[in-house]
Amino acid sequence: MSKYWSDLTASLVPYVPGEQPKGQQYIKLNTNESPYPPSPKVLEAIHVATNADLRLYPDPTCDKLRETIAQYYGLTKDRVFVGNGSDEILAFAFPAFFSADKTILFPDVTYTFYPVYAKLYGLRFNTVPTDEEFRINEELYLVPNGGIILPNPNAPTARFMLVEQLSRILQANRDQVVIVDEAYIDFGGDSVVPFVKEYPNLLVVQTLSKSRSLAGLRVGMAMGHPDLIEGLNRIKNSFNSYTLDRLAMAGAIASIEDQAYFEETNRKVVATRERISEALKPLGFHVIESKANFLFITHPRKDAQQIFNELKNRGILVRYFNKPRIDQFLRVSIGTDEEMDRFIAELAMII
Ligand code: PMP
Numbered sequence: 001m002s003k004y005w006s007d008l009t010a011s012l013v014p015y016v017p018g019e020q021p022k023g024q025q026y027i028k029l030n031t032n033e034s035p036y037p038p039s040p041k042v043l044e045a046i047h048v049a050t051n052a053d054l055r056l057y058p059d060p061t062c063d064k065l066r067e068t069i070a071q072y073y074g075l076t077k078d079r080v081f082v083g084n085g086s087d088e089i090l091a092f093a094f095p096a097f098f099s100a101d102k103t104i105l106f107p108d109v110t111y112t113f114y115p116v117y118a119k120l121y122g123l124r125f126n127t128v129p130t131d132e133e134f135r136i137n138e139e140l141y142l143v144p145n146g147g148i149i150l151p152n153p154n155a156p157t158a159r160f161m162l163v164e165q166l167s168r169i170l171q172a173n174r175d176q177v178v179i180v181d182e183a184y185i186d187f188g189g190d191s192v193v194p195f196v197k198e199y200p201n202l203l204v205v206q207t208l209s210k211s212r213s214l215a216g217l218r219v220g221m222a223m224g225h226p227d228l229i230e231g232l233n234r235i236k237n238s239f240n241s242y243t244l245d246r247l248a249m250a251g252a253i254a255s256i257e258d259q260a261y262f263e264e265t266n267r268k269v270v271a272t273r274e275r276i277s278e279a280l281k282p283l284g285f286h287v288i289e290s291k292a293n294f295l296f297i298t299h300p301r302k303d304a305q306q307i308f309n310e311l312k313n314r315g316i317l318v319r320y321f322n323k324p325r326i327d328q329f330l331r332v333s334i335g336t337d338e339e340m341d342r343f344i345a346e347l348a349m350i351i
Helices: 003-010 040-053 063-073 086-097 113-120 163-172 226-239 246-257 259-283 304-313 337-350
Strands: 080-083 103-107 124-128 148-151 178-181 202-207 220-224 294-298 329-333
Touching: 040 246, 063 080, 063 220, 063 246, 080 086, 080 226, 086 113, 086 178, 086 202, 086 220, 086 226, 103 113, 113 124, 148 163, 163 178, 220 226, 259 294, 259 337, 304 329, 304 337
Parallel strands: 103 124, 103 148, 148 178, 178 202
Antiparallel strands: 080 220, 202 220, 294 329
C-alpha cells in the first residue's frame, strides 16, 4: 500500500456492526432486529411487485411511498425523504447539513455511526456528557454549535428524552440543523414528527428495520422542512438517481398501511421488555429504563464480557461493547417470550 493511501485510510475507523453469525444457530439478541416476521401484507405486496413490475426501473423519486408516509404523519410529501435504511439517510445528512468549520454535538455514549460519519466527512464534533445513568441533560445542548444529532431513544443505552427537552433544544438552536434519530421511537417514546412544521431546523429520521420487522429490506425515512429534504436529495443525486428498488417500495407501503399488525407486534415487544426487565432484577442486574426494543444491563459483581462469552457458549448472542464507560454493560435485544425465558434461565445459571 502506498504511504499516501495508508495515511488516508488510517484516519478512517469504519463502523463495526453486530455479528451476523453464519454457521451456528443462536438465539440472536445482538442487533435489535424484531423477533416477529413482517406483516403478511408486506410479503403479498412484494410477491405482486415481483411478478408485475420487476422488469421496470423503480420511480427515482419514490412518490407513492413518500405519499404513504406523508399521509401517515399528516404531512405533505415534500417533507418526506426515503433511503436504503436510515443509515443511508444519516450518511447523506452529515455532509448535507454540517460543515467542517463548525463543531457538531452528540452524546458521549451513542450510536457509533455518528463519530464514524463525522470523521469520514472531516467534521469536528464534541461529545456531550451523559450522567452516570446515561441521562441526557438538554441544558448542555444550549451552547453555540454547528448542529446536533440526538437519537431518541438513545442507542445503546435505551435512554429516552421527553419532547419538552427536545423542544427546548430545537428552540435554542434555530440556526442549525437538529437531527433526531428515532430508530427506536415506536416502542413507547414520543416522536417529534409533529414538530416538523414548527421547526424548519428539525430533521426526524426513522426506520422500518425495527418496529416493522424489515431490517433486511433496507428502508428508512426522514421528515423535515422541504429545504432540508431538498438538501438530502442533492446529496443523494450526487451518488445515484434511484433510491429504493421496487420490492422495497412495495413492501414498505404495505407495512405502513397495516397499522393493526404494527401495533400488535410492538405491544408484544414492549410487554416482553417490561417482563424481562423485572425478571433481571432478582438476578442482581441493574437495568437502565428503556423505551426501546432492547435493554442495557450491568451486573455489580460479574464481568460483562464474561457474561457475554458464557451466554454465547450457551447459544445466546447479545451485544458487548469494548468501550470506555460501557464495557461493564450488555445490550440485549427483546426476542420472543420463549427466547427471553431461555435467556433468563441461562443467565440464572451463569450468575
Ligand atoms: N440509528 C440508530 C440509533 C440505530 O441503532 C440504527 C440501527 N443500527 C440505525 C439508525 C440504522 O438502522 P437502519 O439503517 O437499519 O435503518
